[in-house]
Amino acid sequence: MVRKMSGLLALAIASAPILPAKAAEKPFSVVLVHGAFVDASGWRGVFDRLTKDGYEVLVVQNPTITLKDDVTITQQAIAKAKHPVILVGHSYGGSVITEAGNDAKVQSLVYLAAFAPDVGESVAKLAEEPVPGEPQAPLLPPTNGFLIVDPAKFSAAFAADVDAQTTAFMAAAQVPWGLNAVGGIITNAAWKSKPSYYMVATEDHMVPPTAQRRMAKRANAKTQEIKSSHAVMMSHPDEVAAFIEGADGSTR
Template identity: 35%
Template sequence: MPTQRKPSIVFVHGIWADGSSFSKLIPTLQAEGYEVIAAQYGLDTHAGDVAAVKSTLARVSSPAILVGHSYGGSLITAAGTDPRVVGLVYIAALAPDADETSQSQQAKFPVTDVFSHIEVADGRVWLKPNGVACFAGDLTEEEQKLVWATHAAPAGDLFNQKVEGTAWRSKPSWYIVANEDRTIQPDLQRFVANRMAATTFEIDSSHVPMLSKPNFVLDVIRKAAQAVQKDTTE
């Protein structure tokens, strides 16, 4: 009997975060029978981060959906050209074209509030404690403190680096626009979603809807998974 094979889900985090930023999504998806893993990488080089995402793809069954948040969108744009990937979900994310970097894409839009609350030290870009409100302002105070305490600082030149590959030109894409984002301009999000002809959803949230509006994000991931499911014979 033909059965619907659920795709694997690979989460790809942004800067000032790690795989735990998807902690409100992973248990539910696992309970629903999805194979789920969150890629972890050092935010040292763009090429190294993309390689880590591809290595993580090897730990799950194909086909797989990549779910990228923020800078993670740049990573899934490059890594998503891998033949094991059948779909891309962007969460308030960057999605550079072949001639763009994460930085050059953002430079086309007004600077957001968060960049007034950063400090460059030891070659890394750190988020100051008062900057977490720009990043995750719709979380509780307790959750915001946790986000700051666990944030991962990227290398200072990370956003100026580029890796070949523009997966959204050939793979189906879904995009969640965070309307109240103070980290990546919502207008930038709408621009890239429109450019990639993504199935687009908007939510009134900060930069981290997967933490503040997890049920909404889960519904979008389910829609993407259902769209790419293939009939398989056991």
């Protein structure tokens, strides 16, 4: 009986699937900050890839009512990180990381189709400068102090290269953007003192690509362009994850 059990055990071990080894933990943490009109669920693809590669990843869920509160919530996530932080912001999240990125734990900033205001600027101020020949975000007039994207135009403007079923839900499930977040003024721009990286989405219909290039240049950011809609982290998670990993400081 013992011999029979030993044989069955050996057979089970021999036939067990060989699982890939888990990547060694990286000495950096990544904090992901979403933008306006959406929540943090859009980071899922990027989160999966970064965690698989060994990064600790913290995902911020901002209410986007005031810039001050969003910065505070982001700073709380930075404080929880085990390692030096790569701070990533998409869209309005770029404004949040510009202020929150002054934290001593933050070692680099990554902007994804994002606003990168200077001291004294807000997203509202940057958005007041239209780019000839490039579309502006199709926002509806504010209601009770909040903005949303015209639901009928959301898919084409925000995520034209994401599947239609997903974008239809995103349009219906928009998180209203508070005017105190839109108009929040930057008091200390972290990109002035921290290494910065900027991914320009060339098919963006929310933040004009020309404006993205201008902000990236002003921040002296290492820049990469990608043919993508505004929702670059959803339509190109592999490329976005690789871009973020390039900001971990290991090659500098």
